[in-house]
Amino acid sequence: MLQDKLLIWRLQRGSVDALRQIYDKYKVYLLKLAITLTGDACHSEDVVQDVFLKLAESYDRISVHGNLKNFLITCLMNRIRTLRRDCRRHQAAQFDGSAIERPQACRPDQWAVVNEQMQRIGEAMVKLPVEQREVVTLRFEAGLGFRQIASLQNASINTVQGRYRYGMEKLRSLLNSEVEK
Amino acid sequence: MKSADEIKRLFNSAAVQTNATPDDAVFETLKTAYTRTVEHKSAQRELSMWRFVMKNPSVKLAIAAVIVIACLIGLSLWRTTGSGIALADVLARVERVKACSFKRSLHFWSEKVTGKDPNKPYIRGTFLISQEYGWKAKIERLDPNGGESTFSEYCLVPQKKTTIAISHKEKKYTRKEQDDGFFERIQKANIDITDPHTFLKQMLKTKYESLGRSTMDGIAVEGFRTTDPNSLVGTSSSNSGQSKRLDQKLWVDVKTRLPVRCDATWVDFDQMENKKKYERHVLYDFQWDVPVAGAEFEPVIPDHYASWVVKFPPHITEENAIQGLKVLVELLGKYPENIYHIVPENINDDAPTVLRLAEKSETPAALRLKEEIKGLTDDEINNKLVDFLMPIRGLGRFYRWLQFDKKDPAYYGKTVTPKDADKVLVRWKVSENEYRVIFGDLHTQTVTAEALAGLEKDLPK
Numbered sequence: 001m002l003q004d005k006l007l008i009w010r011l012q013r014g015s016v017d018a019l020r021q022i023y024d025k026y027k028v029y030l031l032k033l034a035i036t037l038t039g040d041a042c043h044s045e046d047v048v049q050d051v052f053l054k055l056a057e058s059y060d061r062i063s064v065h066g067n068l069k070n071f072l073i074t075c076l077m078n079r080i081r082t083l084r085r086d087c088r089r090h091q092a093a094q095f096d097g098s099a100i101e102r103p104q105a106c107r108p109d110q111w112a113v114v115n116e117q118m119q120r121i122g123e124a125m126v127k128l129p130v131e132q133r134e135v136v137t138l139r140f141e142a143g144l145g146f147r148q149i150a151s152l153q154n155a156s157i158n159t160v161q162g163r164y165r166y167g168m169e170k171l172r173s174l175l176n177s178e179v180e181k
Numbered sequence: 182m183k184s185a186d187e188i189k190r191l192f193n194s195a196a197v198q199t200n201a202t203p204d205d206a207v208f209e210t211l212k213t214a215y216t217r218t219v220e221h222k223s224a225q226r227e228l229s230m231w232r233f234v235m236k237n238p239s240v241k242l243a244i245a246a247v248i249v250i251a252c253l254i255g256l257s258l259w260r261t262t263g264s265g266i267a268l269a270d271v272l273a274r275v276e277r278v279k280a281c282s283f284k285r286s287l288h289f290w291s292e293k294v295t296g297k298d299p300n301k302p303y304i305r306g307t308f309l310i311s312q313e314y315g316w317k318a319k320i321e322r323l324d325p326n327g328g329e330s331t332f333s334e335y336c337l338v339p340q341k342k343t344t345i346a347i348s349h350k351e352k353k354y355t356r357k358e359q360d361d362g363f364f365e366r367i368q369k370a371n372i373d374i375t376d377p378h379t380f381l382k383q384m385l386k387t388k389y390e391s392l393g394r395s396t397m398d399g400i401a402v403e404g405f406r407t408t409d410p411n412s413l414v415g416t417s418s419s420n421s422g423q424s425k426r427l428d429q430k431l432w433v434d435v436k437t438r439l440p441v442r443c444d445a446t447w448v449d450f451d452q453m454e455n456k457k458k459y460e461r462h463v464l465y466d467f468q469w470d471v472p473v474a475g476a477e478f479e480p481v482i483p484d485h486y487a488s489w490v491v492k493f494p495p496h497i498t499e500e501n502a503i504q505g506l507k508v509l510v511e512l513l514g515k516y517p518e519n520i521y522h523i524v525p526e527n528i529n530d531d532a533p534t535v536l537r538l539a540e541k542s543e544t545p546a547a548l549r550l551k552e553e554i555k556g557l558t559d560d561e562i563n564n565k566l567v568d569f570l571m572p573i574r575g576l577g578r579f580y581r582w583l584q585f586d587k588k589d590p591a592y593y594g595k596t597v598t599p600k601d602a603d604k605v606l607v608r609w610k611v612s613e614n615e616y617r618v619i620f621g622d623l624h625t626q627t628v629t630a631e632a633l634a635g636l637e638k639d640l641p642k
Contacts, residue, residue: 003613014219016212023208029612032197049207056215060222111203113498118195140192168185175188 004068011059023052026072031112033073036137037080039126045111047083051075073142077134077152084130124174132167135160193627196617198498201361266403268389271433271440272381278439280311280473283377288461301325309471310376314478315339338478339364342495345480353560354482357491360578366585377464380443383412384429394435402432402441413447439469487560490567494575497582502607503623505576508569511546512539516594516606520580536562583609589616596641597621605636 007025010018030051034044054075055062062071114122125133134153138144144152150160275281286302306320316337321330331350338344342363347354384407392404410427429445443464448457494501509517517538539547550569554562563570583590590609597604601621608618616633619625628636 016215019211019215020208023211025612027199027204027207028197031199032195035197036192036195045203049210052207052211053214056211057218059215059218111199111207113198113200115194115196115198115500117191118197121192121195140189168188171188175191 008059008062008066008068011055012062019056022055022068026069027052030072030076032118033137033141034076034080035112035114035118035122036125036141037077037133038083039122041110041112041114041122043083047076047079050079054079069142070148073138073144074152120175124171127174128167128170131155132163132170135163136167136171139164190626194625196499196625196627200496201365205365266433266435266438268381268385268405268431268433271438272378272385274438275378275381275440278469279313280309280471281377282307282309282468282471283464284308284466286463286465288463289459291456291458308376309473309477311473311478314473314475317478317480334480336478336480337364337367340475345482347480347482347486351487352483352485353487353489354480355489355491358493358495360493360495360497360575362497362582363493363578366582377440377443377467380429380431380445380464381440384431387412392430392432395432397432397441400441401435403435405431405433410447412445437469440464440467442467489560489563491563491574492567492571493578494571497575497579499579499617499619499625501572501575502579503619503625505572505574505579506606506619506623508572509576510599512544512550513542513547514544515598518595520592520594536566580607591637593640599623603636604640605633608633608637 007018007022011022027048030048031041031044034047035041038044038047051072055072062068125137128136131153135149138149138152139146146157146160146164150157153160155163284305284307286306287304288301289303302323303325304320304322306318309317316335318335320333320335322333323330331348333349334345334347336343336345342359342361344357344359344363345354384405387407387409389405389407389409392406394401394403396402407429408427412427412429426448427445428447430443431440432442433439434441444461446459446461448459506516539550550566554565557565580590580592588609588611590607591605592607593605597606598621602624604621606619606621606623608616611617611627614630615627616630617625617627618633618636
């Protein structure tokens, strides 16, 4: 955490090296989070790139006493919600429903490569309602508490706990066979 | 119905990796956006500060006084040092140069060996470095006894992910098809201080002094000097000994602000032989921004030269590493005891130690292999087994990059067998508190540092 504060401090003083360190530290973490939330590696690459761009352009808005990880997670959630809204508005291909890209189908410029387990989780998660998926992902992948998730979802803690319970039940039944393996 | 813990474990074993080329491209985009924002914001800040100053009479007066004092101090410094060149500016100019060529000589001598002329080079060569095409060198190794010199050539071509080394004496060349991350890491590694860019970068880390202005080969130059051995820290030159003393000098063209000559001598005390060893590198005859063509980086290899081909997997990933471990188990019936059987000490040393291990193995794969290479020379064996050795080389490179990237890797092949599903075979750090683990049966999992400590505690000593 102290290291993050130092990185923010250096970033705010124009250090490209600090930007590189933040990028190296969080890129895989954010990609994993995004793929779990969207079920789509290709969209996730765009989302994570946008998040880092937001950081590069608005670095002075983060307080040195603030939490870099939470800032990045919030940006990621907002970006995914915006994309989801845009997709619905333009009635384009269902953003949530598309299956995760298989690692074999490598694009030449593919940034994120996922393993089989990631692929399975992505496929199972897209079958969960969006709110439940967010709660389960933020709890499991981001390690956030219910209070933090409630504030991100603008909902009460009871609602968030309910979403977690229902989400987990559905996920268990979806992954049951995979877990047994 | 399975527990939340089991689902959590499944989440932990899910992994994402990034490909190096798009990874760099994404970062370049970020860097551009960030640099633009920083410049824009600092311009805005300057503007608003100026407005504040101009509107406030007392601040205006105070600023005027500060400017006058600063000018007086600056003038006195100018007079005493005579220095007008900032080395950081020289470095920035060197970084903007698209291609340059220079000559380099290397001198070795030791205090107890008489009759060796320190002014006579041991190795000399010409170098061509291009940001676009790569790096090329022609090296002449002189015989200290006055015999014939031996010549070799080296080419690093990042676009083709290839390195080539030609030995004219042996009439042989080595062609290595490198992985994505090789050139990026080579660049970061500050191989030695003997290219102008690293020379300057390292000198800037120290407290250097100005040697004043003079003329060198008819060019007005300003000299700089450091004796701080920290200039060698982080370079491969720093590994060669202890009790280092350094004398590093640089002369910069006053007009172009680019280096004219770099000269560094350092002294190691060799404890084994109980004597001082001197090493001197001189870089001279610089040609900056020379026009280059891609063809210059494709060496002409005579048809009759023997080849030695080495291939690495194009992308070094956890999956390649596991593939390499599978091949090793098939060949040896167990994991090699020491990681250095897989990872050569030197990045350029691809001696497949594993083949020597296979000689003692009686597995069906080893017997097949021995039959296949019976009666062949080392060169023939290597070229025949290029594809077979690729996953093993990929494993070696994977571990090498973990070390290079300071991911805290560890390997336990000495005590772990392919049947040990619950024992850590290889591990490395993936985040502040998490480690990735390849277990003995080659399944993988991400675990917390605490969980890893528990797993490693159970390993047989």
